[in-house]
Amino acid sequence: MTIDWRKEVEARREDLMKDLFDLLRVPSVREDDKATADAPVGPGPKAALLKFLEIGERDGFLTKNVDNYAGHIEYGAGDETLGIFGHVDVVPVGSGWDSEPFSPEIRDNRIYARGASDDKGPTMAAYYALKIIKELELPVSKRTRVIIGTDEESEWKCMDHYLKVEETPDFGFSPDAEFPIINGEKGNTTILIKVAGKNEGTLRLVSFASGQRANMVPDLAEAVVEVSGDVSAFAKEFEDYLAELPVTGELTSEGNTATIKLFGKAAHGAMPAKGINAGTYLANFLSYYDFSGPAKDFVTIVADYVHTDTEGKKFGVNHVDDIMGDVTMNAGVFAFDENKDDNTITLNFRYPKGMTEEEIAKRIEEKIAATSAKVVLTPGGKGPHYVSPEDPLVKTLLAVYEENTGLKGHEQVIGGGTFGRLLERGVAYGAMFPDSIDTMHQKNEFISVDDLINATVIYADAIYRLIK
Numbered sequence: 001m002t003i004d005w006r007k008e009v010e011a012r013r014e015d016l017m018k019d020l021f022d023l024l025r026v027p028s029v030r031e032d033d034k035a036t037a038d039a040p041v042g043p044g045p046k047a048a049l050l051k052f053l054e055i056g057e058r059d060g061f062l063t064k065n066v067d068n069y070a071g072h073i074e075y076g077a078g079d080e081t082l083g084i085f086g087h088v089d090v091v092p093v094g095s096g097w098d099s100e101p102f103s104p105e106i107r108d109n110r111i112y113a114r115g116a117s118d119d120k121g122p123t124m125a126a127y128y129a130l131k132i133i134k135e136l137e138l139p140v141s142k143r144t145r146v147i148i149g150t151d152e153e154s155e156w157k158c159m160d161h162y163l164k165v166e167e168t169p170d171f172g173f174s175p176d177a178e179f180p181i182i183n184g185e186k187g188n189t190t191i192l193i194k195v196a197g198k199n200e201g202t203l204r205l206v207s208f209a210s211g212q213r214a215n216m217v218p219d220l221a222e223a224v225v226e227v228s229g230d231v232s233a234f235a236k237e238f239e240d241y242l243a244e245l246p247v248t249g250e251l252t253s254e255g256n257t258a259t260i261k262l263f264g265k266a267a268h269g270a271m272p273a274k275g276i277n278a279g280t281y282l283a284n285f286l287s288y289y290d291f292s293g294p295a296k297d298f299v300t301i302v303a304d305y306v307h308t309d310t311e312g313k314k315f316g317v318n319h320v321d322d323i324m325g326d327v328t329m330n331a332g333v334f335a336f337d338e339n340k341d342d343n344t345i346t347l348n349f350r351y352p353k354g355m356t357e358e359e360i361a362k363r364i365e366e367k368i369a370a371t372s373a374k375v376v377l378t379p380g381g382k383g384p385h386y387v388s389p390e391d392p393l394v395k396t397l398l399a400v401y402e403e404n405t406g407l408k409g410h411e412q413v414i415g416g417g418t419f420g421r422l423l424e425r426g427v428a429y430g431a432m433f434p435d436s437i438d439t440m441h442q443k444n445e446f447i448s449v450d451d452l453i454n455a456t457v458i459y460a461d462a463i464y465r466l467i468k
Contacts, residue, residue, distance in 0.1 A: 001138075005404075005460045008132045009453055016456065017111075017449075019055050020124045024104040024113040026051055028089050030154050040069050040157060041089065045150035048088035048120075052127075052148050059131055070149050070162040073127065075134050078142040082466050083169025083426070084130070085159070085419030086123025086176065087152035090115040092212045094219060094266055096443040110446040117447040118440040122175035122431035123148065125452055129459035133467075142467040145169060152176070152419060153213065155380055159422055171393050171466075174420040175459065177428035178436070180401045183394050184324055184413030185421050185428070186350040189357035189381035190214045191364060193345040194374045197338045199295035202228055204338070205286070206257070208298065210279030211333035214348040216441050217275030218332065219266040221282040225258045234258055241285045246276055260285075268441040269330035269348050270416035272310040279334040280307040294343065297371040298336050302345060305367060306331045312349065315367050317360045324352030324384060324413045327360075350415030357381045385421035386413070393466070397429050400462040404454075407434070429462070431455035 009016075031042030039046040046068045056063045056073035065071045093101040093114050104113035111121065127146050147169075149158035199205055204226040211218035227234050231253040238251050238260060249262040262282040267275025280302055287303035305314040312318050312329040320326045333346035349360055361377040368375070387394055389411045398409035420428040431451060432438060439445045 003136070003464070005132070005457045008136070009128070009456045009460065012128060012132065013453065016124065016128050016452075020111070020121060021104045023048060023051055023088065023120050023124060024115055025102055026088075027102045028115065028150070029092050030089055030151060038068060040067070041151045041154070045089040049148055049150050052088055056127070056146070059134070061134070066162050066165060069151070070147060070158040072148065072166070073130075073146040074143065075130055076140040076143045076467060078140070080171070081143045081145060081167070081169040082463070083172030083423060084126050084144065084146045084463070085149065085172060085174040085422060086126060086146065087119045087149040087158070087419065088115070088123070089150050089153050090118065090120070091153050091216055091441050094212070094443055096219070098444055106449065109449050111449060111452065112444060112446045114445055116445050117432065118445065119152065119176045121447040121452055122455060125431055125456040126175045126459045126463075128456050129463050132460050133464050138464060138468065140467045144463065144467055149419060153215065159419060163422065169423060171425035172420070172423055173397065173427050173429040174418040175429060175431050175455070176418045176420075177414060177416060177430070178412070178432035179430045179434070179458070180407070180409035181394060181397050181411060182414050182418065182420065182428035183389060183411045184386040185384065185417055186324055186352050186413065186415045187355070187357065187382060187384045188417040189349050189351070189360065190378045191347045191349065191357075191361055192376040192378060193301060193347065193364070193368065194376055195298050195343045195372060196294040196341040197336065197343055199291055199293040199338060201292040201296070202290040205291055205295035205299070205336060206338050208283070208334055208336035210282065211346070213269070214332035214346050215269030215330065216332055217265070217267040217269060217272050217277050217330060218279045218334070219264045219275070221262045221264070221278035221334065223260045223282055223286060225260065225286070227256050227258055231256055231258050238285060245281065247278065247281050266442045268416065268438070269332055270328065270350055270414060272328055272330040277331055280331055283307065283334065294372055295336070295338070297373050298343060298345070301368055301371065301373060302331065302334070306345070306347070312360070316363045317349070317355070319352065319355045321352035321354050324386070327351045327355060328415045351384070353384045353386075382417060382421065387425060387427055391425060393425050394427060396465055397427065397462055400458055400465060404458050404461060405433075430458060
């Protein structure tokens, strides 16, 4: 039987767009301060999960809500289960958008909204692919579950809970990366550098804040500094500092207190070199001044070991594997308050085989041993993941990609972490194409309409080949 998958997708284009827009309108950022037993990571992710399950129930699928952590939409029967892992939570919107992040709109054949490409758009594409198979009543020999998470962008609480109470699929993919395929993912760990607060000196650091998530390059940093002398001279030095750099900023003052803002460029924490880290640039500026105690340690560590280094070379943690590539380091969150003793520099590392999170933490400790700072390795880190290109899953997915695009497929390893790594035979598959513009975790996030439609065609073809 020959199926014109593109024709089937085009016949459902309007419905696909409507359902996606409804999902994109749900502001599904994790909010710990609003989390409850009934909404474990906040009301937004829960609402988005319920919306997706409502769509599945409407279309006649079996659906299950697993304690508002996650859920699945199920089709077919058989001894094996294909798992398709997506997520409806999104990173914070940040600043500088040209449109409302949760009011999706199409401009220049692109769907603009937070979550359009990461990961509501791709997950909806995979869902519609399965919907087509169901509506055509095609014979299948395996069960398929579209599994929807609510905490992929943070701690993966959703999948930790789901896989404790639900069976683990035998194989599968996550539509949360790029084509041709992602069959390898680096290890992922977050390390905290902790310092106290109270400080004195020619200048006093009252506060320093930058970043919202460990896996985002911060595009805004703000510090409040008390100056013992002339604030105008300090302001002029800040202006001079900015003159030759790829950042902008502003300084306001009241009395002898200066408030400094510095603006960089956001990017995904897996590719920190694509961003401009506002936090490190601001700390680097402040490192030229005579702070004391913990404040000095805070700005000096950032300036000496983190600023302009996205590979951990200055900490001595850089390492390269022939298949999986090198270490990347993203300084995602900076938090300092002189009245607190729990101030933090948050570093997110993506690392290949041949390196461990314990080794990374140990080397950082050695480098900053002379300071008052302490190193904390956070729980929940994930080691490197790799599926052989000889695996039938990888071969099938690459064949589908090649036949639908006319392009040569090949294996890839990324620093980003996807739900594909939850399965021993799990990969990431789309929805970005080699020529797509990556706006994940950035302002004005979008997915092109053409990419959305083309991905849905590929997913329908791939899913059917895997389960027939």
